[in-house]
Every structure is written in C-alpha cells, then in structure tokens.
C-alpha cells in the first residue's frame with residue numbers, strides 16, 4: 001500500500017499537470033458520480049494536495065477526495081499518449097490542454113461540496129502529516145503526548161492514521177529500528193529522549209523516502225551495499241523485509257512478526 005511519501009510524490013505529479021489549469025475533458029466511470037461531470041468540465045483546478053494517504057483536488061466549490069487503499073494508482077501522461085493497458089479499472093480521468101491524469105482502481109472516492117470537507121471522517125481524525133514540510137517536531141510531540149495514546153503499543157499505534165498520518169508498513173518497521181524502540185513498547189513507557197527519537201526519526205525517514213524513493217537506510221550504507229553487489233531490494237531498508245538476515249548494526253538476525261496481519265520486522269538486540 002502506498003505510504004505518505006508515495007502519495008505525496010503522486011500529488012506532486014498530479015499538481016504539476018492540473019494546478020491552475022482548466023479541465024477540458026473529464027471521464028467519470030463511477031455511476032453514482034457521472035452527473036458531476038458537467039459541474040467540473042471547464043472549471044479550473046485551484047489546488048492539489050496530499051493529506052496522510054488521501055489526495056485532494058480542489059475546484060472553486062468542489063473537492064474530489066480519493067484514498068488509494070491497496071490497488072489505487074495515479075498516472076499522468078501527455079494528452080496525446082494512449083492510456084496504458086493493464087489490469088486496473090479507470091475511475092476518473094482529467095484532461096487539460098496538455099496532460100491527462102488518470103486515477104485507476106481506487107475504491108474510496110468522494111465528490112464533496114467544499115463545506116463537507118471538514119466533517120469527513122478520515123480527514124477529521126488525521127494526525128500530523130509526516131511528509132508535509134510544515135509539520136514541526138513540536139507539533140508531533142504535543143500530539144504524541146495526548147492522554148489517549150499513553151497505553152497504546154507502538155506496533156499498532158504507528159499504523160493508526162490518527163497518530164502520525166502517512167506511516168504504513170515499511171515506515172513503521174524502519175522508524176522503530178532507527179529510534180531503537182521495541183515494537184511492544186507503549187507510549188507511556190517512553191522517556192523524553194525516546195519520544196524525541198521517535199518523532200525525529202519519523203520525520204527524517206518520511207522525508208528521505210519522499211526525496212529518494214523507497215530508500216530508508218543511511219545513503220552511504222546503501223551505496224556500500226550496492227557496491228558489494230547486493231540487490232536494491234536487499235539494500236534499501238534497515239529491517240523491513242530483511243528477516244533472517246543479519247542486522248546492519250549488530251549482526252543479529254532480524255525477526256519477522258505480523259501484528260494485526262501486517263508485516264513488521266525488527267532487530268531483537270538493537271530495539272529495546
């Protein structure tokens with residue numbers, strides 16, 4: 001599933017193609033929304049933004065909300081390029097004079113009047129966005145210190161979008177490793193120093209994997225591993241998907257667990 005860094009990169013591509021442009025052609029295949037076509041045709045896109053794992057396209061009075069879940073994907077092409085043929089179903093396509101942006105296979109799409117946005121259940125409960133450059137360490141610390149999170153274990157809490165929005169499976173494993181925290185720890189058991197490490201590592205890893213797609217290890221280490229002939233997929237993470245392989249820091253074997261049915265890998269020696 002795409003996580004915060006991936007959805008922010010998708011938003012950047014869509015923004016480049018649509019923002020401040022007029023929609024010259026629009027296709028909506030969702031039967032409940034086909035009547036919105038005429039409301040959007042010829043309208044200008046004011047803003048495109050990612051919030052957590054959702055993407056929002058703002059028109060004057062209307063906002064189109066989409067959450068990609070497991071299978072949703074955005075593609076951006078020149079208008080004259082034929083759409084890709086693959087096993088995904090087209091949901092919406094927006095064309096400007098130059099580009100066509102297509103949303104495929106997403107299951108969670110809503111056309112909202114602007115005033116409805118603040119009441120949207122997913123957006124209303126989102127915690128601070130980990131990729132947004134305006135999110136600060138102070139804001140993350142205040143949020144983390146809220147009473148409601150005290151008894152929650154990090155392994156489940158980190159996937160809760162109401163905590164830090166944008167964290168998914170790979171970031172969860174990687175943040176816990178670089179912050180040296182065992183997945184079973186509760187927020188209430190963390191020292192100030194550990195809380196700081198958790199927040200700083202979350203922002204650091206989210207931004208690194210936004211700027212350098214999919215790489216969460218230290219970049220020098222990544223280069224060293226690649227130079228030694230390791231594949232990209234074995235080199236790019238500290239622990240995620242590296243179970244049964246030696247930890248880059250201590251050499252012990254990385255362990256694999258599946259809390260809530262979702263992959264979490266960690267080092268039993270480096271994480272306390």
Ligand SMILES: [Zn+2]
Pocket residue numbers: 247248249250251252267268269270271
């Ligand atoms: Zn280790």
